[in-house]
Amino acid sequence: GENVEQHPSTLSVQEGDSAVIKCTYSDSASNYFPWYKQELGKGPQLIIDIRSNVGEKKDQRIAVTLNKTAKHFSLHITETQPEDSAVYFCAASRRDYNQGGKLIFGQGTELSVKP
Amino acid sequence: GAVVSQHPSWVICKSGTSVKIECRSLDFQATTMFWYRQFPKQSLMLMATSNEGSKATYEQGVEKDKFLINHASLTLSTLTVTSAHPEDSSFYICSAQGGNQPQHFGDGTRLSIL
Numbered sequence: 001g002e003n004v005e006q007h008p009s010t011l012s013v014q015e016g017d018s019a020v021i022k023c024t025y026s027d028s029a030s031n032y033f034p035w036y037k038q039e040l041g042k043g044p045q046l047i048i049d050i051r052s053n054v055g056e057k058k059d060q061r062i063a064v065t066l067n068k069t070a071k072h073f074s075l076h077i078t079e080t081q082p083e084d085s086a087v088y089f090c091a092a093s094r095r096d097y098n099q100g101g102k103l104i105f106g107q108g109t110e111l112s113v114k115p
Numbered sequence: 116g117a118v119v120s121q122h123p124s125w126v127i128c129k130s131g132t133s134v135k136i137e138c139r140s141l142d143f144q145a146t147t148m149f150w151y152r153q154f155p156k157q158s159l160m161l162m163a164t165s166n167e168g169s170k171a172t173y174e175q176g177v178e179k180d181k182f183l184i185n186h187a188s189l190t191l192s193t194l195t196v197t198s199a200h201p202e203d204s205s206f207y208i209c210s211a212q213g214g215n216q217p218q219h220f221g222d223g224t225r226l227s228i229l
Contacts, residue, residue: 034218042222044208085159105158
C-alpha cells in the first residue's frame, strides 16, 4: 500500500546549524507534499508544502526539495533556533485540482536545537 | 490564516461512558474533515474521513460503531467514542480542509479512560 518513510527519527543540531530531514514515498501518483511541525501537546502546524510540478520551494529559513523520479523530498532548515525544536512530519497525498486528498504521514523526526 | 478549533482539549472519564469531541473550522468552510489518533512518540494514524452531509469513510481496522463520526455542517464535525475503555485512551486530532486548500489541524484532545 501507500507508504512514506522518514529519516532520521531524531536529529540534534547546534543553534545556527542547518537541519535536513528526508522522506521517500511509494505512491507514484502522489502530487502534493506538505510538512508539519508538531509541538508537545499540540496539533501539527503546516510549515511548507510543495506540489509535484515544482522542484523546490523556499520560505525564509525553510526550504523543501522534491525529486519526483526518485520519489524523494526533503525539508531544509537553515540557521536553526531553539524554537525550531519540535517533531516534524512529512506527508504525501494525491490531490485532484479542486479537491484535497488523504495524507499519508511519515514516522516523524524529533528535532532538538541546542543553544 | 485558517483556524481549526477542537474541544475539549482534555477529558478524563470512567470506563463505559461515551465521549464526544468537537472539531470546528472557524474561518473557512470545511468540505472534508479527518480524524486521527496519535500514540506517544508515534505518527498520526488516520481513523476516518468525513465529507459534509455524507457518511464517514473509515480506515481498515477502525470500528465504525465504536467511533461515531458526524459531519452535519461545513464547519462542524464530531467524533463520539462510545462505551470507552482504557485502551481507547489516546490523543485524538481532527483536521479540516476546504476545496483545494491544505489540511489544517486542531490542537487535539487528550482522552484518558479510567
